[in-house]
Amino acid sequence: MKQFKTESKKLLDLMINSIYTNREIFLRELISNASDAVDKLYFKSLTDSSITVSKDDLFITVSFDRDERTITVEDSGIGMTKAELEENLGTIAHSGSQQFKAENEEQQGKDVDIIGQFGVGFYSAFMVAKKVTVNTRAWGADESWSWTSDGIEGYSIKKGKKETHGTQIVLELKDNTEEEDFDLFLSEPQLKSLIKRYSNYVRYPIKMECQKSVEMPKPEDAGDDYQPQYETVTEVETINSMIPIWKRRKSEVSQEEYDEFYKSDFHDYANPLRTISIHAEGTLAYDALLFIPSHAPYDLYSKDYKKGLALYTSNVLIMEKCEELLPDYFNFVRGVVDSQDLTLNISRETLQHNGQLRAIAQKLEKKIKSDLLKMLEDDREAYENFFKDFGRGIKYGIYSSYGMDADKLSDLLLFYSATEKKMVTLAEYLEKAAEDQKSIFYAVGESVDRLAKMPIVKSVMNKGYDVLLCTEDVDEFCLMAMNSFDERPLKNVAGGDLDLETEDEKEAAEAITKENESLFTAMAEALDGAVKRVAVSTRLSETPAAVTTEGPISLEMERMMAMGPDGERIKADRVLELNPQHPIFEVLKKAQEAGDSEKVSLYSTILYNQALIVENMPIDDPVAYAQAVTSLME
Ligand code: ADP
Ligand code: MG
Numbered sequence: 001m002k003q004f005k006t007e008s009k010k011l012l013d014l015m016i017n018s019i020y021t022n023r024e025i026f027l028r029e030l031i032s033n034a035s036d037a038v039d040k041l042y043f044k045s046l047t048d049s050s051i052t053v054s055k056d057d058l059f060i061t062v063s064f065d066r067d068e069r070t071i072t073v074e075d076s077g078i079g080m081t082k083a084e085l086e087e088n089l090g091t092i093a094h095s096g097s098q099q100f101k102a103e104n105e106e107q108q109g110k111d112v113d114i115i116g117q118f119g120v121g122f123y124s125a126f127m128v129a130k131k132v133t134v135n136t137r138a139w140g141a142d143e144s145w146s147w148t149s150d151g152i153e154g155y156s157i158k159k160g161k162k163e164t165h166g167t168q169i170v171l172e173l174k175d176n177t178e179e180e181d182f183d184l185f186l187s188e189p190q191l192k193s194l195i196k197r198y199s200n201y202v203r204y205p206i207k208m209e210c211q212k213s214v215e216m217p218k219p220e221d222a223g224d225d226y227q228p229q230y231e232t233v234t235e236v237e238t239i240n241s242m243i244p245i246w247k248r249r250k251s252e253v254s255q256e257e258y259d260e261f262y263k264s265d266f267h268d269y270a271n272p273l274r275t276i277s278i279h280a281e282g283t284l285a286y287d288a289l290l291f292i293p294s295h296a297p298y299d300l301y302s303k304d305y306k307k308g309l310a311l312y313t314s315n316v317l318i319m320e321k322c323e324e325l326l327p328d329y330f331n332f333v334r335g336v337v338d339s340q341d342l343t344l345n346i347s348r349e350t351l352q353h354n355g356q357l358r359a360i361a362q363k364l365e366k367k368i369k370s371d372l373l374k375m376l377e378d379d380r381e382a383y384e385n386f387f388k389d390f391g392r393g394i395k396y397g398i399y400s401s402y403g404m405d406a407d408k409l410s411d412l413l414l415f416y417s418a419t420e421k422k423m424v425t426l427a428e429y430l431e432k433a434a435e436d437q438k439s440i441f442y443a444v445g446e447s448v449d450r451l452a453k454m455p456i457v458k459s460v461m462n463k464g465y466d467v468l469l470c471t472e473d474v475d476e477f478c479l480m481a482m483n484s485f486d487e488r489p490l491k492n493v494a495g496g497d498l499d500l501e502t503e504d505e506k507e508a509a510e511a512i513t514k515e516n517e518s519l520f521t522a523m524a525e526a527l528d529g530a531v532k533r534v535a536v537s538t539r540l541s542e543t544p545a546a547v548t549t550e551g552p553i554s555l556e557m558e559r560m561m562a563m564g565p566d567g568e569r570i571k572a573d574r575v576l577e578l579n580p581q582h583p584i585f586e587v588l589k590k591a592q593e594a595g596d597s598e599k600v601s602l603y604s605t606i607l608y609n610q611a612l613i614v615e616n617m618p619i620d621d622p623v624a625y626a627q628a629v630t631s632l633m634e
Contacts, residue, residue, distance in 0.1 A: 002090065003154040012092055016151060018124045026128050027062075027191070028198035029121035030073040030169055032316055035202045036097045036116050037077025041139055044078065045103065051139065059205045062195065062239075065188050071129075076167040079138040082145050083156060088119070089134060089147055095119030109165040113340060115314045126151030128182055129171035135160045136167040192239050200245040201315040210237045244315050246289035246336050250277040255605035262291045265310075266334045268474050270294045273386055276335075276371050284359055286339035290368065293332060296389040300332060307331035309364075312338040326359045329397025329409060330368050330583055332390045337364070372412055376425070384423055387414045403481040410485055415468035415475070416448050418461060426485045429466060438499065438538060439491045440484075441470040444476045444556040445616055454615060456546050459539035460493045464502055467493055480552070492554050494615070501538040509536045519592040519600070523576070526601035527608055530574065530620065534604075537577035545607040546577045546586040547615060555617050576608055602628055 099115030137144035146160035308321030
C-alpha cells in the first residue's frame with residue numbers, strides 16, 4: 001500500500017471532517033467529476049480527429065445496492081491512466097481538471113467550462129464511505145486500473161478489469177451509528193432528489209435504473225369484474241433536466257417554458273408576473289434569470305421568510321438561497337444566478353470574495369428596478385396588483401434605511417389620491433399639482449372612505465390640493481423617513497404647520513387668538529393636560545373643531561404604537577383647533593364673557609371628544625363624554 005503523499009494524511013482528515021458542513025454533497029462532487037471527465041473527452045474529440053465519440057455515448061450513471069451497501073457513480077469519460085490516478089487521487093489538493101483547463105486554454109484560447117478546481121471534492125466521498133474503489137480506464141489505453149482506499153492511511157493500485165473507457169467509483173458506505181444513518185442514501189427517491197437538487201443542470205444525462213409500477217396487459221379472457229394488475233419493472237431514467245434555461249437567450253425560450261421552470265423550481269402554483277433574463281459579459285460574466293411572483297407567499301412578511309437567489313457556478317448548485325444577491329426590499333424576487341467567475345471557497349459551499357457577489361447584486365438590483373418601472377409604464381394594472389402584494393416591503397425599505405434608500409425606491413411607490421380616486425405615483429401627484437403648491441399632503445388612517453370624510457382632509461382639498469390617503473401601517477413611517485420628494489416636503493394634514501394660509505389669513509387668526517386668549521387658556525385648563533394648547537384654525541370650514549398635532553408624532557402613530565406588541569405609550573402633542581367661523585365659537589365666546597366657566601368646561605370636553613371620534617381616535621373617558629352630551633339634552 002502507498003501512503004498518501006506529503007502532509008496529505010492530516011489534510012485528508014481535515015478535509016473529510018471539517019471542510020464540508022453537509023455530507024450529502026459527496027454525490028454532487030462525484031457527479032461533477034464525472035461530468036468533467038465526460039467534458040474532457042468531448043472537448044478532445046472536437047480538436048483531435050482520431051477521437052470519435054457519439055454524443056449518445058456520453059453519460060453518467062448512478063446506482064446502488066442495498067445488500068452490499070454500495071453506491072456507484074460511473075461515467076463514460078476520459079478515464080485515468082495509472083500515472084494520473086497516482087497524481088490526481090494520491091495527492092490531495094491536486095486538481096487534474098484545473099491543469100486540463102489551464103493547458104487547453106493556452107492551446108486553444110477557448111474557455112473550457114470545467115467544474116473542478118481545488119482537487120479536494122473527490123475526498124468528500126469519505127464522509128459517507130469507509131472504502132472507495134475507483135475502476136478506471138483511460139481513453140485509448142489497453143489496460144485499466146483499480147484504486148482503493150479507506151481514506152485514512154493510503155491507497156493501493158492494481159490492474160483492473162474495466163473493459164470500457166471511463167471511470168467507475170464504488171462507495172462502500174460507513175456503518176450506521178446511533179447518530180448517523182448512512183442507509184438513507186441507499187434509496188431511489190433520496191438519490192434522485194440529491195441529483196435533482198445539486199446536479200440538475202449538469203449537461204450530460206445522469207441515468208439511474210428506477211422501479212416503476214406498470215399496468216399489465218388485460219388478459220383476453222378477462223371477465224367484467226377484471227381488476228387491473230400491476231407489475232414492477234425497472235427502467236433507465238434520465239434524472240437531470242440538463243439544459244440550464246437561464247443560459248439560453250430570451251428570444252430562444254418561450255414564456256411557457258419560463259413559467260414551467262419557475263413553477264417547478266420555485267414551488268409556486270401560479271405563473272410569475274415578470275420574467276427577467278440577464279446575460280452579462282465582460283469582467284464579471286454571469287447569467288441570471290429572475291422572476292417577480294404574481295402573488296406574495298404566505299410567509300413573506302414573517303420572520304421565517306428567507307430571501308435569496310439560487311447560486312450556480314458552471315451549472316452546479318452552490319447555494320440554494322444566496323441572501324447577498326438581493327436587497328431586503330426586493331426580497332420577493334426569485335431566481336437563479338450562474339457565474340463561472342466566482343472565486344469559491346474550497347468547500348464550494350460559500351464564496352471567497354463577496355466583492356464579486358456585491359457587484360452582481362448591484363447590477364441585479366438595477367435590473368429589477370428598471371423592470372418594475374417598465375411594468376408601471378406598460379402594464380399599470382399588473383403593477384398595481386404587484387404593489388398591493390409587495391409595496392409594503394418597498395415602503396419598509398425606505399423606512400428602515402432612515403430614508404437613505406428613498407432616492408432608489410420612491411419612484412416605485414403608489415398611494416391613493418383623494419382627488420383622482422385611484423392609485424398614483426408621487427410624480428403623478430406633482431404633475432397635477434398647481435405651480436405654487438409647496439408640499440405634498442397625505443393623511444393616515446384606517447380606510448380610504450373614512451379618511452376622505454375627515455374635516456382636516458376636506459379642508460386641504462377645499463383649498464384645491466390633492467391629499468394622498470394612506471391606509472397601510474408602514475405608510476406614515478415611510479413618508480416621514482422620506483421627508484420630501486422632488487424637493488417638496490411631505491406633510492401629514494393632521495400636523496400643525498401645513499402653511500396653507502395667506503398672510504392675511506394668518507394675521508386675522510393672530511388677531512382672533514389675541515382677543516380670545518382667556519377663553520383658550522380656560523379651555524386648555526378644562527381639558528386638563530389632554531391638549532397642549534387651544535388655537536384658532538385657519539382651515540376648518542364646516543366643523544367647529546379638530547384635533548391636530550405638533551411635533552414628529554402623529555395621532556395615527558400614537559394609535560399604532562399602542563397596538564404594537566410592546567404597547568408602547570408614546571403621546572402626540574395635541575392641539576385643539578377651533579373654527580372661528582362656526583356659530584359654536586360665538587357661543588363659547590359668550591360663555592367666557594359671562595364668566596360661565598362650567599359651560600366653557602362642558603363644551604370643551606364635548607368638542608374635543610367629538611373631534612377625536614371624527615378622527616377615529618379612542619376617547620379617553622367615554623362615560624364622561626356621554627354624561628356631558630346627556631346634560632345638554634336635559
Ligand atoms: P477537482 O474536481 O476540484 O479537480 P477532485 O478531488 O474532485 O478535484 O478530483 C481530483 C482530480 O481527480 C480531478 O481533477 C480529475 O483529474 C481526477 N478525477 C476525479 N474523478 C474523475 C473521473 N470520474 N474521471 C476522470 N478523472 C477524475
Ligand atoms: Mg471535483
